[in-house]
Amino acid sequence: MVELVKSIKxxxxxxxxxxxxxxxxxxxxFETLKENKSSLAELELFEIPFSTYVGEIKEDLPGIKTELExxxxxxxxxxxxxxxxxxxxLREALEVAKSKYGSHRVGVIIGTSTSGLYETESAYGVLLxxxxxxxxxxxxxxxxxQATGRFLQLELGLTGPCYxxxxxxxxxxxxxxxxxxxxxxxVCDAVLVGGVDTLCRLTLRGFKSLDLVAKQPCTxxxxxxxxxxxxxxxxxxxxxxxxxDNSMPKLLAVGESSDAHHMSTPHPEGKGAVLAMQSAxxxxxxxxxLIDYLNLHATATKINDKVESKAVQQVFxxxxxxxxxxxxTGHTLGAxxxxxxxxxxxxxxxxxxxxxxxxxxxxxxxxxxxxxxxxSKQSVNYxxxxxxxxxxxxASIIFAL
Amino acid sequence: xxxxFIKSVAVCCPVQxxxxxxxxxxxxxxxxxxxxxxRRRTSLTTKIAITAAKQACNEAEVDTGKLPSVxxxxxGEIQVTDALCRMLPDADELLSPTQFHNSVHNxxxxxxxxxxxxxxxxxxxxxxxxxFAMGLLEAWSQLxxxxxxxxxxxxxxxxxxxxxxxxxxxxxxxxxxLSTDSGGTSIRCTIPRVEPQYQNKxxxxxxxxxxxAPAAAAIPLIQTFYNKKQMNLIPLNISGGIWCxxxxxxx
Numbered sequence: 052m053v054e055l056v057k058s059i060k061x062x063x064x065x066x067x068x069x070x071x072x073x074x075x076x077x078x079x080x081f082e083t084l085k086e087n088k089s090s091l092a093e094l095e096l097f098e099i100p101f102s103t104y105v106g107e108i109k110e111d112l113p114g115i116k117t118e119l120e121x122x123x124x125x126x127x128x129x130x131x132x133x134x135x136x137x138x139x140x141l142r143e144a145l146e147v148a149k150s151k152y153g154s155h156r157v158g159v160i161i162g163t164s165t166s167g168l169y170e171t172e173s174a175y176g177v178l179l180x181x182x183x184x185x186x187x188x189x190x191x192x193x194x195x196x197q198a199t200g201r202f203l204q205l206e207l208g209l210t211g212p213c214y215x216x217x218x219x220x221x222x223x224x225x226x227x228x229x230x231x232x233x234x235x236x237x238v239c240d241a242v243l244v245g246g247v248d249t250l251c252r253l254t255l256r257g258f259k260s261l262d263l264v265a266k267q268p269c270t271x272x273x274x275x276x277x278x279x280x281x282x283x284x285x286x287x288x289x290x291x292x293x294x295x296d297n298s299m300p301k302l303l304a305v306g307e308s309s310d311a312h313h314m315s316t317p318h319p320e321g322k323g324a325v326l327a328m329q330s331a332x333x334x335x336x337x338x339x340x341l342i343d344y345l346n347l348h349a350t351a352t353k354i355n356d357k358v359e360s361k362a363v364q365q366v367f368x369x370x371x372x373x374x375x376x377x378x379x380t381g382h383t384l385g386a387x388x389x390x391x392x393x394x395x396x397x398x399x400x401x402x403x404x405x406x407x408x409x410x411x412x413x414x415x416x417x418x419x420x421x422x423x424x425x426x427s428k429q430s431v432n433y434x435x436x437x438x439x440x441x442x443x444x445x446a447s448i449i450f451a452l
Numbered sequence: 453x454x455x456x457f458i459k460s461v462a463v464c465c466p467v468q469x470x471x472x473x474x475x476x477x478x479x480x481x482x483x484x485x486x487x488x489x490x491r492r493r494t495s496l497t498t499k500i501a502i503t504a505a506k507q508a509c510n511e512a513e514v515d516t517g518k519l520p521s522v523x524x525x526x527x528g529e530i531q532v533t534d535a536l537c538r539m540l541p542d543a544d545e546l547l548s549p550t551q552f553h554n555s556v557h558n559x560x561x562x563x564x565x566x567x568x569x570x571x572x573x574x575x576x577x578x579x580x581x582x583x584f585a586m587g588l589l590e591a592w593s594q595l596x597x598x599x600x601x602x603x604x605x606x607x608x609x610x611x612x613x614x615x616x617x618x619x620x621x622x623x624x625x626x627x628x629x630l631s632t633d634s635g636g637t638s639i640r641c642t643i644p645r646v647e648p649q650y651q652n653k654x655x656x657x658x659x660x661x662x663x664x665a666p667a668a669a670a671i672p673l674i675q676t677f678y679n680k681k682q683m684n685l686i687p688l689n690i691s692g693g694i695w696c697x698x699x700x701x702x703x
Contacts, residue, residue, distance in 0.1 A: 196578035217557030236596035257552030307573035442562025
């Protein structure tokens with residue numbers, strides 16, 4: 052057996068863009084975080100048999116061009132909104148990358164938990180009534196996991212590798228990891244990575260069946276927390292080979308691990324979470340003391356927050372400032388790893404630390420420096436983001452200025 | 453750049469006729485490889501994937517407790533998702549919490565980790581017709597950072613035929629142990645890439661099967677592994693840009 056040698060070179064993040072309940076664009080996300088304001092409100096998109104707060108996207112979404120109509124899903128439209136947001140410079144940066152490297156050298160890897168399931172749910176209503184799917188049902192191009200990634204690839208005229216990562220709530224973070232590896236191993240020069248997930252009935256009713264959905268907006272790390280509030284989002288990032296231009300933030304590493312414990316309950320001692328964070332630090336070649344800020348996964352369920360607290364304490368003691376932002380955005384599931392990676396990038400860009408909306412009294416089990424209210428004029432050079440999903444699937448990302 | 457070698461291959465397909473037709477060594481789900489409790493809770497897709505994965509790991513004699521893995525499937529837990537979708541139009545239906553957490557795409561990856569007590573990274577990917585090609589690419593690129601072994605499993609079960617016919621007419625799973633270590637009887641495969649000049653002369657039977665069972669895209673690579681024949685280009689998908697790997701047995 053060969054000795055394990057793990058290393059990876061940093062890559063640049065040339066541009067990034069997002070849409071969530073906080074609005075369209077990174078500025079809208081930054082401002083909502085700065086005000087530590089919640090975007091959570093009662094669900095309006097469709098009816099479900101219980102009341103809950105969600106982070107719902109209220110913006111008008113762009114239409115899909117006629118040639119790509121078979122890819123038309125809420126998921127694709129949400130992704131397109133983020134892609135086209137001019138102020139982010141993402142689409143422009145992708146065009147530059149395409150002409151600089153060639154379309155076949157630019158990959159697309161998108162994380163999602165349910166892809167276009169929202170449209171399929173409506174189609175099942177027709178199937179059960181009429182015995183067949185409606186004519187405009189296109190499983191492969193709307194619902195299959197890769198659909199949104201393929202749509203983005205076709206929209207941009209790219210021809211490199213294209214796939215979806217779907218590992219529940221770590222999907223977006225794992226897509227960033229996969230894109231990083233494709234560049235490091237020389238398969239691609241640039242990769243559009245990220246996570247896109249949209250509200251749907253199955254997820255809301257499924258989490259409800261597990262008794263994990265809060266009636267009120269979620270309150271991460273709070274002593275009296277009552278469960279999650281679900282959200283929807285797209286977070287897209289362009290990773291590129293490191294350039295001489297050092298002004299771009301860098302992705303240093305993504306640490307990944309498995310709990311090997313239970314499909315929907317984390318390992319009680321946070322063993323998998325510890326491994327993911329340690330592996331990220333090791334791959335990045337960065338000591339724990341150097342990290343200035345950690346965006347917690349902090350879903351606001353009793354067990355998740357308790358286990359994450361234990362895990363973070365094992366790796367960082369109580370020396371690290373951290374916060375959970377799902378009280379602001381909702382838990383955006385397969386997009387969360389990418390959206391919160393963007394939040395970590397915003398902390399680098401604006402030298403600020405977001406608060407933890409909804410946190411009143413810190414849980415006794417949580418011995419961490421959880422930031423309650425957002426703090427400006429901070430020094431943030433290294434930022435980390437945690438994402439943990441069903442199946443005990445964990446990822447921790449480290450960015451640096 | 454690390455060389456990548458195929459250490460072992462295994463196939464699980466409940467249809468013996470297909471195994472015979474393509475001269476594949478394999479069989480149906482092997483119940484002895486999956487504990488009873490897990491067998492009860494898991495779908496056919498997870499059982500065929502775990503059977504193939506276990507067999508490939510046994511053959512390669514690798515320590516599954518430390519093995520990173522990539523699970524590649526077009527539709528994953530499609531039957532579980534289908535059953536849940538059928539309940540949604542009724543507001544009074546209560547979804548089963550077990551079925552809900554078993555509907556995620558990384559369900560097989562999660563059960564695999566629990567079964568093997570493995571805390572190494574595992575990924576669940578999907579790429580429609582390119583699922584096997586992208587799975588191999590993902591595994592290949594993981595081996596560029598980590599010298600060692602990795603498990604690649606590609607699988608899809610039988611699907612309801614109102615979703616995307618003919619996808620899912622046949623359940624098919626295969627598994628590979630890939631390694632940076634050339635040891636034993638392994639063969640070397642190069643980085644998967646699109647080969648514009650690739651032309652398949654005799655492909656109709658295989659292509660027909662791949663349309664029904666996406667994971668069967670791996671068959672040419674599996675056959676090459678069996679035969680240890682020097683072949684220039686092995687196709688990894690059947691439509692669009694054709695992804696290929698070069699196979700090399702003289703090293």
